[in-house]
Amino acid sequence: MRRKEVQLMKNFKYRLLTALAVSLVAGGTAISVVSAESPSQIQAASVSVAQAKKVALEAAPAGKVVSVDFEAKKDGRLYYEVTILEGNSEKEYKIDARTASILNQKVEAIDDYEDSQLVQANLKLSFEDAENILLQKYPQAKIYDEELDIKAGQIVYQVKALNGQQKIKMTLDANSGAVLQEKAK
Known part of the structure; x- marks a missing residue:
């Protein structure tokens, strides 16, 4: 995968996980996401x-x-x-x-x-x-x-x-x- 595609995928995953975390916290449940690094x-x-x-x-x-x-x-x-x-x-x-x-x-x-x-x-x-x-x-x-x-x-x-x-x-x-x-x- 080219660098730009890799960066776009990382950005997408980050946004998706952030949205998921916010929605779960808003619903009363918290999650912990471990960084890949x-x-x-x-x-x-x-x-x-x-x-x-x-x-x-x-x-x-x-x-x-x-x-x-x-x-x-x-x-x-x-x-x-x-x-x-x-x-x-x-x-x-x-x-x-x-x-x-x-x-x-x-x-x-x-x-x-x-x-x-x-x-x-x-x-x-x-x-x-x-x-x-x-x-x-x-x-x-x-x-x-x-x-x-x-x-x-x-x-x-x-x-x-x-x-x-x-x-x-x-x-x-x-x-x-x-x-x-x-x-x-």
Whole structure:
């Protein structure tokens, strides 16, 4: 599935679960929804985002990483889904978050205008720069998810990290490093 489709599915699931929770609470019954990326699952990943990117880039050395998504399955599987744009291809690698081995890979032609823009973008900052900006403010944080994206015509890095039990989401301008948005929960 392409990144946009995955994000649309995540947004749909979130809205559906929120609507269900609100309707059940309004009816006098409360439910608890466990996040797919709970702090304990994130902490259980012995492989870092940087290591997952390195493994994927060894398989696609001329590519540009555009996203690393941490996934935790109910059966206990933990992996990173690393998306790399290389030439006219979008390559997706599932990297085991405990062993750093490639579990699965797929290649599709780039058919998205946004991905074409990201391939051609000459950015002043790298993912590592964006990570360092977050880590300056939260030095003990563990980064588990990041994405290069275009929001309102601006190329941004979205970085998610776990700081103790607190989840941090920071959106940064990919050229200036300015923090455009920051959420902590």
